[in-house]
Amino acid sequence: MNITEIFHSLQGEGPLIGLPASFIRFTGCLEPYCPWCDTRYALHESTEMTLGQIVDELKNYPGKTVVITGGEPFLQWDAGLSELHTELIRMGYAIQYETSGKTGLPMIDDAVVVCSPKFIDSTWRFDPSNLGKVHYYKFLAGNHESLTGILSFIHENAIAAGQVYVMPIGMTRDEQLRTMEMVFDFCRDNGYRMTPRLHILTFDNRRGV
Numbered sequence: 001m002n003i004t005e006i007f008h009s010l011q012g013e014g015p016l017i018g019l020p021a022s023f024i025r026f027t028g029c030l031e032p033y034c035p036w037c038d039t040r041y042a043l044h045e046s047t048e049m050t051l052g053q054i055v056d057e058l059k060n061y062p063g064k065t066v067v068i069t070g071g072e073p074f075l076q077w078d079a080g081l082s083e084l085h086t087e088l089i090r091m092g093y094a095i096q097y098e099t100s101g102k103t104g105l106p107m108i109d110d111a112v113v114v115c116s117p118k119f120i121d122s123t124w125r126f127d128p129s130n131l132g133k134v135h136y137y138k139f140l141a142g143n144h145e146s147l148t149g150i151l152s153f154i155h156e157n158a159i160a161a162g163q164v165y166v167m168p169i170g171m172t173r174d175e176q177l178r179t180m181e182m183v184f185d186f187c188r189d190n191g192y193r194m195t196p197r198l199h200i201l202t203f204d205n206r207r208g209v
């Protein structure tokens with residue numbers, strides 16, 4: 001598998017926010033890339049690792065929660081991630097996946113799949129076959145136009161309010177702080193949950209946290 005980094009931190013956003021976890025960042029994503037991508041290094045910085053090497057690295061870290069992220073991790077489902085999933089479950093790990101949903105997802109019922117659909121060049125880059133395979137949606141909001149698009153996506157795809165998190169865009173602390181009030185009002189008015197990005201608020205744009 002092509003891996004960009006493995007590290008231990010707190011989950012900074014979404015349903016597991018604040019939870020200590022180990023992170024496996026898979027390399028590579030699908031074009032078009034998001035102009036606001038804050039993990040561009042994950043598009044190309046890669047070390048090839050076997051399943052055994054990944055598991056050995058994880059054993060250096062405390063706890064039994066692992067976040068599998070990217071890049072787009074599901075691009076490597078058939079290249080080893082499927083087997084890694086089975087092994088981690090066997091070892092007693094709780095797994096959370098982070099995906100854009102740009103690619104087709106497998107049906108997973110023993111882990112949490114969090115999808116952050118991307119609206120790029122006026123189009124949602126989301127494979128509709130993934131509806132029903134995603135447990136939670138995490139939308140990035142940067143301006144009022146993006147909030148309108150998020151509402152349309154939710155209604156057109158009949159997504160339940162309990163599955164929805166909205167997150168202020170922000171590759172830096174200042175950018176996120178500027179957007180939070182708008183997202184707060186939107187979530188309150190529409191009955192959705194809001195998630196900040198704790199790692200950005202805490203460390204600004206530091207990598208590996």
Ligand code: SF4
Binds near residue numbers: 029033036100
């Ligand atoms: S889907 Fe994620 S990893 Fe891929 S380009 Fe967009 S923000 Fe970056």
